[in-house]
Amino acid sequence: MREFLKTLKKIRHEGPDSKNPLAFKHYNPNEKALGKSMADHLRFAVCFWHSFKGTGVDPFGPGTIIRAWEQGVDEMKAAERTLRVAFEFFTKLGVRFWCFHDRDIAPEGQTLAESNKRLDHMVALAKKLQSDTGVKLLWGTANLFANRRYMSGASTNPDPRVFAYAAAQVKKAMEVTQELGGQGYVFWGGREGYETLLNTNMKRELDHMARFLRMAVDYRKAIGFKGQFMIEPKPKEPTKHQYDFDAAACHAFLLKNDLAGDFKLNIEANHATLATHTFHHELQYAADNALLASIDANRGDLLLGWDTDQFPVDLYDTVYAMYIVLRAGGFKTGGLNFDAKVRRQSIDPEDLFHAHIGGMDAFARGLKIAAKMVKDGRFQAFVDQRYAGWSGAMGQKIEKGRVGLKELEAYALKQGEPGPRSGRQELLENMLNEYIR
Numbered sequence: 186m187r188e189f190l191k192t193l194k195k196i197r198h199e200g201p202d203s204k205n206p207l208a209f210k211h212y213n214p215n216e217k218a219l220g221k222s223m224a225d226h227l228r229f230a231v232c233f234w235h236s237f238k239g240t241g242v243d244p245f246g247p248g249t250i251i252r253a254w255e256q257g258v259d260e261m262k263a264a265e266r267t268l269r270v271a272f273e274f275f276t277k278l279g280v281r282f283w284c285f286h287d288r289d290i291a292p293e294g295q296t297l298a299e300s301n302k303r304l305d306h307m308v309a310l311a312k313k314l315q316s317d318t319g320v321k322l323l324w325g326t327a328n329l330f331a332n333r334r335y336m337s338g339a340s341t342n343p344d345p346r347v348f349a350y351a352a353a354q355v356k357k358a359m360e361v362t363q364e365l366g367g368q369g370y371v372f373w374g375g376r377e378g379y380e381t382l383l384n385t386n387m388k389r390e391l392d393h394m395a396r397f398l399r400m401a402v403d404y405r406k407a408i409g410f411k412g413q414f415m416i417e418p419k420p421k422e423p424t425k426h427q428y429d430f431d432a433a434a435c436h437a438f439l440l441k442n443d444l445a446g447d448f449k450l451n452i453e454a455n456h457a458t459l460a461t462h463t464f465h466h467e468l469q470y471a472a473d474n475a476l477l478a479s480i481d482a483n484r485g486d487l488l489l490g491w492d493t494d495q496f497p498v499d500l501y502d503t504v505y506a507m508y509i510v511l512r513a514g515g516f517k518t519g520g521l522n523f524d525a526k527v528r529r530q531s532i533d534p535e536d537l538f539h540a541h542i543g544g545m546d547a548f549a550r551g552l553k554i555a556a557k558m559v560k561d562g563r564f565q566a567f568v569d570q571r572y573a574g575w576s577g578a579m580g581q582k583i584e585k586g587r588v589g590l591k592e593l594e595a596y597a598l599k600q601g602e603p604g605p606r607s608g609r610q611e612l613l614e615n616m617l618n619e620y621i622r
């Protein structure tokens with residue numbers, strides 16, 4: 186295999202005292218936490234769109250990132266080279282998974298038929314590269330938001346011809362995801378939302394979105410695709426109001442439309458914060474409702490307040506996240522996909538390594554710390570003790586639905602004032618800091 190990233194070697198674990206920026210300090214794939222290897226716990230994936238198609242474009246100027254391997258060749262040759270470089274990168278970084286949108290790996294053609302042909306060509310190459318390197322596909326998806334035909338949405342477009350085009354694209358993207366052994370398929374809302382209710386029939390659009398997802402479920406069954414279907418919540422961007430606002434909104438939509446058994450969620454950190462939730466709130470909601478399948482690992486910036494998609498380096502975030510993932514039983518088909526992009530000034534291929542090494546080390550530390558928290562059981566013991574009354578006679582009667590307001594009134598009159606107890610937040614925050622070091 187031709188090397189494009191010649192100067193960059195395989196990234197190895199050198200331990201916490203290493204000063205080598207191109208080495209892992211904490212991520213050690215075979216090291217065990219709670220009886221399972223770090224690689225199996227974390228299931229890292231590189232996302233193709235940001236890391237290999239991102240150019241650093243922002244609203245004030247065009248891209249700043251120019252990749253040498255894409256220069257001086259036609260767009261299909263550039264696509265082939267980019268895919269080869271990506272697999273070289275995955276291998277040198279030591280990740281076991283990748284994720285892509287149809288249009289990231291194969292540029293769109295003049296017609297749908299040509300786009301499909303181009304995609305087939307690139308999928309054949311991806312299949313070969315997967316088998317040469319052992320890197321697997323975590324999930325695939327379709328880009329139903331970049332082309333101008335989707336400016337008013339895909340499945341929620343006022344024009345059924347656009348709905349049909351999007352359906353055709355999802356059908357094909359699902360087929361190629363299956364061809365590549367994808368463990369999941371993601372539906373992120375793209376432009377499914379609205380800018381103004383003055384031109385929008387929200388009820389009709391949401392019914393169409395449900396119809397679209399139902400068709401996808403039917404087709405998955407027809408072709409025997411076993412991958413996990415996921416919805417990725419996001420509250421805004423690109424539209425002012427995205428329909429898949431947050432985990433709870435997605436859950437309600439799935440329940441209403443009898444789709445809850447067919448979908449789980451892919452929770453993205455920066456989408457959670459855009460919804461004015463914490464990342465761990467969204468993870469906990471998903472876990473509590475058996476909806477937590479996968480994570481798009483990144484972070485936002487409080488001062489910017491938009492979807493900056495930065496690489497995750499905040500230890501509190503990774504500790505909280507892994508504490509929830511571990512207690513939810515870990516990833517099955519999902520993993521940690523770095524849906525994150527290097528900054529506009531980070532123009533060298535080397536920056537892609539720094540970004541991923543930092544993210545992987547931050548999650549490895551998060552995992553180690555969270556595993557210790559689970560093992561010690563101090564936080565769990567506190568919570569159990571706080572709710573201990575519910576295991577008592579009256580608590581159980583309430584939980585089992587054996588009493589009503591009348592019985593509770595009699596009980597309260599007899600009991601008198603319950604007497605409040607401290608929630609001990611500061612004590613618990615200090616205890617968390619004992620672990621984060």
Ligand code: XUL
Nearest residue numbers: 326373417453481492524
């Ligand atoms: C957009 C986003 C997407 C999805 C896949 O904010 O997160 O890249 O992850 O379509």
Ligand code: CO
Nearest residue numbers: 417453481524
């Ligand atoms: Co995402």
